[in-house]
Amino acid sequence: MEHMSQRLSRFTLVLGALAAILLAGCADSATPSPPATGSAAGTGTSEAAPSTPTRGTPSVTPSSTPATATGTPPPADLRAQRLRIPALGIDAPVQASTIIPDTSTPRPGCPAPPPGQTTLTVPDQGVATPGEPIEGFENKTWIFGHSRWLGQPGVLFGLPNLNIGDEVFVDGLDRRTSTEVTRRRFVVGGLYLTDIDSGGKLVGGETPFETAGTPSVILQTSVREDGPGPWILNQQQVLAKSRNLVEGDLNDPCKYLLLFVFARAS
Numbered sequence: 001m002e003h004m005s006q007r008l009s010r011f012t013l014v015l016g017a018l019a020a021i022l023l024a025g026c027a028d029s030a031t032p033s034p035p036a037t038g039s040a041a042g043t044g045t046s047e048a049a050p051s052t053p054t055r056g057t058p059s060v061t062p063s064s065t066p067a068t069a070t071g072t073p074p075p076a077d078l079r080a081q082r083l084r085i086p087a088l089g090i091d092a093p094v095q096a097s098t099i100i101p102d103t104s105t106p107r108p109g110c111p112a113p114p115p116g117q118t119t120l121t122v123p124d125q126g127v128a129t130p131g132e133p134i135e136g137f138e139n140k141t142w143i144f145g146h147s148r149w150l151g152q153p154g155v156l157f158g159l160p161n162l163n164i165g166d167e168v169f170v171d172g173l174d175r176r177t178s179t180e181v182t183r184r185r186f187v188v189g190g191l192y193l194t195d196i197d198s199g200g201k202l203v204g205g206e207t208p209f210e211t212a213g214t215p216s217v218i219l220q221t222s223v224r225e226d227g228p229g230p231w232i233l234n235q236q237q238v239l240a241k242s243r244n245l246v247e248g249d250l251n252d253p254c255k256y257l258l259l260f261v262f263a264r265a266s
Contacts, residue, residue, distance in 0.1 A: 078141045078181055078215065080129045082171035088158045094143055094172070096131035097121050107227055110254035122146065127155050133175055136204055139213065141170060144220040147232045147259075156221035159261055160237045162188050168217055168263040186217045186263035191242035193223065195255040198245040202260060215265040223257035233259060 080094040102119035106112045122128060127145035130137075146154040168186040173179065194202055203218055223238060224231045228251065231238070238259060246255065 077133055077138060077175040078170065078172045078184065079131075079175050080141050080143055080170050080172040080217075083127060083143055083155075084169040084171075084183070085162070085166070086169075087163070087166040088161060090155060090158075092127055092155045094170075095123050095126055095128040097123075097128040097144075098131055107254065120144075124149050125154065139215045140203070140218055141172070141215070142203070142218045142220070143170075147221040147223070154221070156219060157233070159219060159221055159259055160191070160233050160241055162191065162261055163241075164188055164190070166263075168219070170217060184215075185266055186215075187266040188261060188263045189216075190262045192260040192262070193238055193242040193244045193246060194258050194260060195246045196258075198247060199258050199260065202245060217263045219261040219263070221259055223259050226256070228253040231257070 079096075082092070083094050084091050097120040099118050100121055102113075102117045104113075104119075120128070120130060122144065124146070127143050129141065129143050134142075145156045147157050147159075148154055166188045168188065169183045170181070170186065171183065172181050174181060192199075192202055199220075203220075221233075223233050242259060244250075246257070248255070250257065
């Protein structure tokens, strides 16, 4: 239990910094245009886009593949390289995110995270996944990106349009063997509205629809701008289609609101 508590705490810290980075470019006053379809925004070249300047202070702990009992295959560890979501017209390269010092400052009146932490880079355009394995993410492929950047919708702007049963396909490399994986199929099982604390518990635990040991994909993007400003994503749609895991007031300006989509391998 102590190890699990420490791991969830680390996820919470990771999400705190990552949320700050995801939201850093969202405050442009321009109204976002509808998300592009087909091989839309963030697709085309696999060359890494510039990363958002870091703000925040949490930590990410890379790890090697965990030891398993003799004769038991190790957990799947897919490093995503391409994301396809037919229902949203998404076909986008997945960039490698790197671990960097987190130098963010909290909003006035909001609690500061612990000092000396690290976080993950987020590209200004497109989506990313941790370049190194992270302890506790065995069997989970984590893909994240801006919902909006400087007034323009990002690749994941349309996540609230997903429905249970929609397909997600991922190309990538098996971290253990470097074997190429093509069009690995996942099926959407749940949409979740969270803040930092509940998001840490969500990605660090087992969601209700998951089967133990079944690989899954976690898609993450930001929902509301920093502070009391308007939501980036459609508020009514998000509340209607996702399970609200946020404890307390959704209008609390100290809460970063995030949307997660979990899809299970099928």
